[in-house]
Amino acid sequence: MLQVKDLKAAYGQVQVLHGISLSVPKGQVVTLIGSNGAGKSTTMRALSGMLKPTAGTVMLGGQSITGLPAHRITRRGLAHSPEGRRVFPAQTVRDNLLLGAFTRLTIGSSRARGDIEGDMDRSLDLFPRLRERQHQLAGTLSGGEQQMLAMARALMLNPEVLLLDEPSMGLAPILVEEVFQIIGRLKAQGMTMLLVEQFAAAALAVADYGYVLENGHIAVHGPAEQLRNDPKVRDAYLGSAH
Amino acid sequence: MDILLQLLLSGIALGMIYAVIAFGYQSTFATSGTLNFGQGDALMLGAMAGLSLSGSIMGGPYVNYWLMVPLVLLIGAFQGVVVEFIGVRPAIKTKSEFGWIMSTIALGIIFRNTAENLWGRDDLPFPSPLPTEPLHIFGANVLPMELLVVGGAILMMVLVELFNRRTIYGKAVVATASDRDAAGLMGINTGLVITFSYALSSMSAAFAGVLIAPITLTGASMGAVLGLKAFAVAIIGGLTSGMGVIVGGLLLGIAETTTGFYISTGYKDVPGLVLLLLVLAIKPSGLFGKKAIKKV
Ligand SMILES: Nc1ncnc2c1ncn2[C@@H]1O[C@H](COP(=O)(O)OP(=O)(O)OP(=O)(O)O)[C@@H](O)[C@H]1O
Ligand SMILES: [Mg+2]
Numbered sequence: 001m002l003q004v005k006d007l008k009a010a011y012g013q014v015q016v017l018h019g020i021s022l023s024v025p026k027g028q029v030v031t032l033i034g035s036n037g038a039g040k041s042t043t044m045r046a047l048s049g050m051l052k053p054t055a056g057t058v059m060l061g062g063q064s065i066t067g068l069p070a071h072r073i074t075r076r077g078l079a080h081s082p083e084g085r086r087v088f089p090a091q092t093v094r095d096n097l098l099l100g101a102f103t104r105l106t107i108g109s110s111r112a113r114g115d116i117e118g119d120m121d122r123s124l125d126l127f128p129r130l131r132e133r134q135h136q137l138a139g140t141l142s143g144g145e146q147q148m149l150a151m152a153r154a155l156m157l158n159p160e161v162l163l164l165d166e167p168s169m170g171l172a173p174i175l176v177e178e179v180f181q182i183i184g185r186l187k188a189q190g191m192t193m194l195l196v197e198q199f200a201a202a203a204l205a206v207a208d209y210g211y212v213l214e215n216g217h218i219a220v221h222g223p224a225e226q227l228r229n230d231p232k233v234r235d236a237y238l239g240s241a242h
Numbered sequence: 243m244d245i246l247l248q249l250l251l252s253g254i255a256l257g258m259i260y261a262v263i264a265f266g267y268q269s270t271f272a273t274s275g276t277l278n279f280g281q282g283d284a285l286m287l288g289a290m291a292g293l294s295l296s297g298s299i300m301g302g303p304y305v306n307y308w309l310m311v312p313l314v315l316l317i318g319a320f321q322g323v324v325v326e327f328i329g330v331r332p333a334i335k336t337k338s339e340f341g342w343i344m345s346t347i348a349l350g351i352i353f354r355n356t357a358e359n360l361w362g363r364d365d366l367p368f369p370s371p372l373p374t375e376p377l378h379i380f381g382a383n384v385l386p387m388e389l390l391v392v393g394g395a396i397l398m399m400v401l402v403e404l405f406n407r408r409t410i411y412g413k414a415v416v417a418t419a420s421d422r423d424a425a426g427l428m429g430i431n432t433g434l435v436i437t438f439s440y441a442l443s444s445m446s447a448a449f450a451g452v453l454i455a456p457i458t459l460t461g462a463s464m465g466a467v468l469g470l471k472a473f474a475v476a477i478i479g480g481l482t483s484g485m486g487v488i489v490g491g492l493l494l495g496i497a498e499t500t501t502g503f504y505i506s507t508g509y510k511d512v513p514g515l516v517l518l519l520l521v522l523a524i525k526p527s528g529l530f531g532k533k534a535i536k537k538v
Contacts, residue, residue, distance in 0.1 A: 048427060049426070050423050050426065050427065069426065069433075070423070070427055071426050071428075071429045071430055071431045071432065074426075074427060074428065074429035075429050079427075080427050082423075082424065082427065086421055086424035086427075087424075088416070088417045088420050088421060088424065088425075089420060090416065090420055091413065091416060091420075095413050098410060098413065099410075099414065099417050099425075099428045099430075100428060102414060102430055103428075103429035105410045106410060106411070109429070111429075153428075157429070
C-alpha cells in the first residue's frame, strides 16, 4: 500500500533522514522504533507532506505522492495523526472530527463522501470519553483526551493508510493499554497502519513488521516476532525504560 | 446632553467603519501572519468603483446603490486576490519575514495612482441612497446613512461569524488560522485559504468604502487615513480578537467625535493615537489580544 524508497529529508541544511526504504503492505501494521531524535517523526512528516523530502520516492497504492503538498496527499487517502496532537483548540470536538472528514465533505473533492454521521458515531464509540465531550472546545480537553481526538480525527478521513505518531504519548498507563487495544481493533478491521511508539514492546506486539531507525538510517528490520527476540533490539529498545 | 448623545452616535458609526476595516487586517493576519497595508486603498477602490457604478461620473448611474454593493464586494474580493497573488504569496513561499510589508504598501500606492489617473485627484460627492434629512432620536440628530453604516457593519460581522461556525469551509479557515500544518493534514489547501482571507479582507474594506462614502467625500486619497486608523484599531483591540476590533473601533470613533467637538477638530486624532501609544506600552498584544505579534 505504502512503498518508500531511499527517502531523504532535511530541516534547512541539517539532513535528518539519510535514505530510508520501507514498505507498509495493505492490511498490516508496521512499526517504526528508534531512540529520541532518530528521525521517526521526520519520516512521518516526509510521508504526509508536512515536510518536503529532498530525495527518494513515496508510492501510495501504486501511485507516486513524492513531494506533493500535504493536502493533496491527504486527498489520496493518507491520514497522519501527528506528534503533539495538533488538535484545533478553539473548535469543538465535533468540529475537529468534521475537519478530519474535510475532503469528504467538500464539493469536487476526490474522496467519496460515504456515511459521515455513521463514521462519526463509530469514532465516538471507539473513544467513548470523546462522545461525552463532543460539544466541548478541543482546547479544554485533557492531554490524553486530545490525543484520542487526534487519532479519531485522522480516522474520519476513512484513510487507506493511517500514520500514528506516538498515540499513547502523555496517557495514563490504563489509557495506554486502551489505545493499544484500539489499534488492535482497527487492525482487525483491516486498517493499514504505520505506527511510531515509545512503548516499543507493545508496538512490536501489535505490529506485523518492524523497522529500527538509528540516526536517520534503518539499522534493522524484520517481522515483529523476530525483532522482539533479537538480542540487540532487546537491549537497546525493549529494556526497562521502554 | 443631546449633543453628547449625537456625538456618541456619530462616533459609533465612525467606529464601526474602523472596525470593518480592522476586521480585514485580522482576517489575513489570522491565516498567514501577514497584513495588507494597502487596506485603505482597497477601501478607496471600493468607493470609487461604487461611485462609477451608481453615481453619474462615468455616464451612469448603471445600477442603484443596493445592486452596486454586491458588485463592489466582488470587485473588492478580486482586488484582494490580486494583492495576495502578487504581493504576499511569493513572500510566504520564500519565508521572507518582511517582503510582504513592502509589496502590499507598493501595491496600495499603485492602486492609488491608478485611481488618480482614472478619476482625478478631486474629492467627489457620493449620492446617498437614503434621505439626507436627519432623524431625531432622543433629541439627537442622526443621519439615516449612519444607521445603515452600523447595521451593515454588524450584518457583515455576523455573516462572517456564521460562515466560520456553521460551514465546513468556514471551519477550514478557522483551522488554518489556528494551525496551518495540521490544517494541511486535514486535506485543506491552506494556500487557497490564505488567498481567500485576502479576498475577504479587501472585500470588507471595499464594503466599508461604500458605506462611508455617502457621509464623507470620495477620492483617491480617502483611504490613506482610514486605513491607518483602522490599523491602530486592530492594534488597540488586538490582532487576534473579533471583539477587540469592535471595542477598539468604538473607542477611537467616539474619542474622535467628542474631542473634535469639545476641544478642537484640529486635535481630533490625538486621543486615539494617545490610546494607541498607551496600549502599546501597557499591553502590546492589544486590549483583547492573547499573544504578541509574532507568528509565521
Ligand atoms: N522543526 C525542526 N527543525 C530543525 N530540526 C528538527 C526539527 N524537527 C526535528 N528536528 C531534528 O531532527 C532530528 C529528528 O527528529 P524527529 O522529531 O524526527 O525525532 P523522533 O525520532 O521523532 O524523536 P522522538 O522520539 O523524540 O519523538 C532531531 O535531531 C531533531 O532535533
Ligand atoms: Mg517523534
